[in-house]
Amino acid sequence: MNERNRTFAKGGGLVVLLVLAVLFPQVFTNPSVTSYGVLALIFATAAVAWHIFSGNSGYISLGQAVFYGSGAYTMGIAARDWNLQGTSVFELIPLCGAVGAAIAVPFGLIALRVRRHTFIVVTIAIFFIFQLMAFNLWFTGGSSGLASPFLTWAPVPFNQNFYYIALACAVGSIVVAWLIGRSRFGLQLRAIRDDEDRARGLGVKTMRVKLGAFAISGAITAIIGAIWFYFITQVQPQTGFNPLFDLTLVLMVFLGGFGSISGAVLGAVIIEPLTSWMSTVPALSGSVSTIIIGAILLLVVLFMPRGIIPTSSELITKLRMRGRPAVVPTTTIEPVSTGSDPSAPTTSIGSGGAR
Amino acid sequence: MAREITQAIIDGILLGGVYALMAVGLTLIFGVLDIINIAQGILVILGSYLAYSLFTKAGIDPFLALLITIPAMFILGVVVHWAFISRLRGGERTSMTLLVTYAVALIIEGILFKVYGADNVQISPSYVNSTVHIFNFYIGWIYIWGFILAVVLVVAIYALLYRTRYGRSVRAIMQDETAARLVGISVNRVAAITFGLGVAVTAVGGVVYGSTNAFNANAGYDLISRLLSIVILGGMGSVGGALGASVFMLTVESVVTIWQPTWAVAVYYAALVIVLLVRPQGLFGRKAVRAQ
Numbered sequence: 001m002n003e004r005n006r007t008f009a010k011g012g013g014l015v016v017l018l019v020l021a022v023l024f025p026q027v028f029t030n031p032s033v034t035s036y037g038v039l040a041l042i043f044a045t046a047a048v049a050w051h052i053f054s055g056n057s058g059y060i061s062l063g064q065a066v067f068y069g070s071g072a073y074t075m076g077i078a079a080r081d082w083n084l085q086g087t088s089v090f091e092l093i094p095l096c097g098a099v100g101a102a103i104a105v106p107f108g109l110i111a112l113r114v115r116r117h118t119f120i121v122v123t124i125a126i127f128f129i130f131q132l133m134a135f136n137l138w139f140t141g142g143s144s145g146l147a148s149p150f151l152t153w154a155p156v157p158f159n160q161n162f163y164y165i166a167l168a169c170a171v172g173s174i175v176v177a178w179l180i181g182r183s184r185f186g187l188q189l190r191a192i193r194d195d196e197d198r199a200r201g202l203g204v205k206t207m208r209v210k211l212g213a214f215a216i217s218g219a220i221t222a223i224i225g226a227i228w229f230y231f232i233t234q235v236q237p238q239t240g241f242n243p244l245f246d247l248t249l250v251l252m253v254f255l256g257g258f259g260s261i262s263g264a265v266l267g268a269v270i271i272e273p274l275t276s277w278m279s280t281v282p283a284l285s286g287s288v289s290t291i292i293i294g295a296i297l298l299l300v301v302l303f304m305p306r307g308i309i310p311t312s313s314e315l316i317t318k319l320r321m322r323g324r325p326a327v328v329p330t331t332t333i334e335p336v337s338t339g340s341d342p343s344a345p346t347t348s349i350g351s352g353g354a355r
Numbered sequence: 356m357a358r359e360i361t362q363a364i365i366d367g368i369l370l371g372g373v374y375a376l377m378a379v380g381l382t383l384i385f386g387v388l389d390i391i392n393i394a395q396g397i398l399v400i401l402g403s404y405l406a407y408s409l410f411t412k413a414g415i416d417p418f419l420a421l422l423i424t425i426p427a428m429f430i431l432g433v434v435v436h437w438a439f440i441s442r443l444r445g446g447e448r449t450s451m452t453l454l455v456t457y458a459v460a461l462i463i464e465g466i467l468f469k470v471y472g473a474d475n476v477q478i479s480p481s482y483v484n485s486t487v488h489i490f491n492f493y494i495g496w497i498y499i500w501g502f503i504l505a506v507v508l509v510v511a512i513y514a515l516l517y518r519t520r521y522g523r524s525v526r527a528i529m530q531d532e533t534a535a536r537l538v539g540i541s542v543n544r545v546a547a548i549t550f551g552l553g554v555a556v557t558a559v560g561g562v563v564y565g566s567t568n569a570f571n572a573n574a575g576y577d578l579i580s581r582l583l584s585i586v587i588l589g590g591m592g593s594v595g596g597a598l599g600a601s602v603f604m605l606t607v608e609s610v611v612t613i614w615q616p617t618w619a620v621a622v623y624y625a626a627l628v629i630v631l632l633v634r635p636q637g638l639f640g641r642k643a644v645r646a647q
Contacts, residue, residue: 060450074428110628114635118635121586121587124583128580129624135617243576254451270386287466287468290462290464291465291469293460294458294460294464295462297455297461301455302439302443302455305443
């Protein structure tokens with residue numbers, strides 16, 4: 001009964017959150033406010049995509065910007081070469097997802113052969129190869145990048161429409177992540193995180209499972225990259241393939257709570273608006289915001305190493321347990337009395353052995 | 356053509372020596388503490404800026420300034436280890452230390468931007484552009500000095516590792532940390548010294564990097580990704596591997612630059628990927644047993 005109540009409370013809470021998220025742009029119509037919302041949802045989607053692969057499998061990927069930038073560039077190049085205009089550009093989104101998954105397969109086949117630190121560095125190396133390609137290939141527009149097709153929406157509906165598109169992506173990715181977490185596939189991924197060799201010994205096709213999760217994560221990241229590109233209307237190699245993008249995702253996930261979907265979302269919703277807001281305040285922009293983000297990161301790791309959600313849920317459990325009597329085991333050991341005078345020589349074996 | 360290639364190989368070897376020194380710091384820290392120091396790149400730039408300030412404000416020769424900057428960087432490393440890294444425990448320690456060193460890198464980067472601005476600067480003592488003419492090849496003195504200094508320091512680190520009590524402790528910890536603890540090695544102290552040492556060598560790398568390149572605080576990203584590639588290619592924790600890999604990588608890049616300046620960096624990273632396909636443990640690394 002209690003369990004069912006909790007499930008209802010959880011479901012109800014999620015519905016309330018969703019309603020609030022849907023109402024947000026209706027209440028705050030100011031475009032400078034709603035653009036925070038759009039970017040937060042874009043990063044929430046990317047962070048959940050990161051969680052699907054890295055959070056479940058334990059392989060820390062610092063190459064997600066490969067997919068993000070590829071999605072943005074796929075949309076830009078396809079729209080340019082096929083002369084797509086206005087809302088018909090959104091028909092390219094499945095293509096962007098397919099490109100993301102298609103890149104993830106060879107990327108994963110190379111990178112997933114190695115583990116831990118080496119995997120991290122290989123993802124960084126492949127990321128730099130992609131950034132260099134965006135700079136230098138003939139069809140990418142070089143260092144000036146690409147501009148998106150023009151959308152004839154006024155500022156307020158522009159942001160509102162993008163907000164709902166990003167919200168749909170975020171909800172979609174959360175549902176995908178939740179389904180994976182519940183499935184046999186998710187269980188296999190977590191088995192790999194805990195002990196890959198043993199998982200393989202028990203019959204998990206580790207490479208196939210890892211590659212599958214990597215491709216799903218890549219497809220989602222590419223889709224949200226394409227939407228991000230259409231929202232900010234341009235992409236350059238250093239913004240599409242941004243090394244800070246990956247590190248920001250990791251920061252978000254660890255701030256919220258590594259290994260949980262809600263942690264990834266919460267981290268993104270805190271960090272992204274904060275950085276966007278700091279860049280608008282002259283006293284906090286540029287180098288100062290870098291220092292502040294670094295300091296937040298240090299504080300989180302040192303004082304909340306497991307992230308906000310696990311730490312706070314621990315705290316809540318502790319508070320709820322406070323009034324109740326502690327559970328006493330039935331066979332308690334009587335305290336051994338060693339006499340009233342502590343300095344008196346005792347005959348117990350324990351202290352005798354120590355002397 | 357053959358002459359250009361030879362020149363490129365010479366340049367690659369000389370520059371490789373300097374990168375080796377920075378990479379040795381990284382690989383030592385990795386071997387003993389089992390962490391990646393993401394801040395290594397920005398620490399090199401910090402070393403460059405320190406030398407730059409001492410040169411422009413106080414007129415101290417950048418190589419002479421190493422007598423000040425090396426101890427300063429050593430202390431910085433020990434402090435960072437004591438304040439942040441030694442406090443991390445638990446299962447996610449590897450990822451956590453990655454985040455901590457990244458946070459340190461961000462803070463240093465922000466401070467450097469705040470103090471020095473975003474303009475590119477270069478350390479330019481009078482001899483920075485003078486060259487020596489040997490067998491028809493022109494070689495910059497700064498590269499030669501940097502190479503000699505790097506070789507001397509790498510040899511010194513080797514001697515430290517294989518001839519001293521500290522070095523024995525370091526190698527014991529690399530082999531088996533628990534066993535090292537059991538035989539009475541103070542792992543925390545050795546780790547602090549190693550972290551300090553690994554950071555201290557960036558002062559030397561910083562001087563040579565800062566005199567041969569125009570730099571600002573953003574250059575740290577380029578450096579750290581190169582250094583990580585070198586360390587992985589050489590096999591993590593292997594000092595000799597870092598030396599070999601950095602000379603190999605820099606020579607490859609330098610030779611490719613003759614034909615394809617734009618793609619030289621891609622070749623650099625592609626070399627890493629290809630080598631790892633054949634040897635996942637790196638060129639000189641030991642095969643990891645149950646690496647998870």
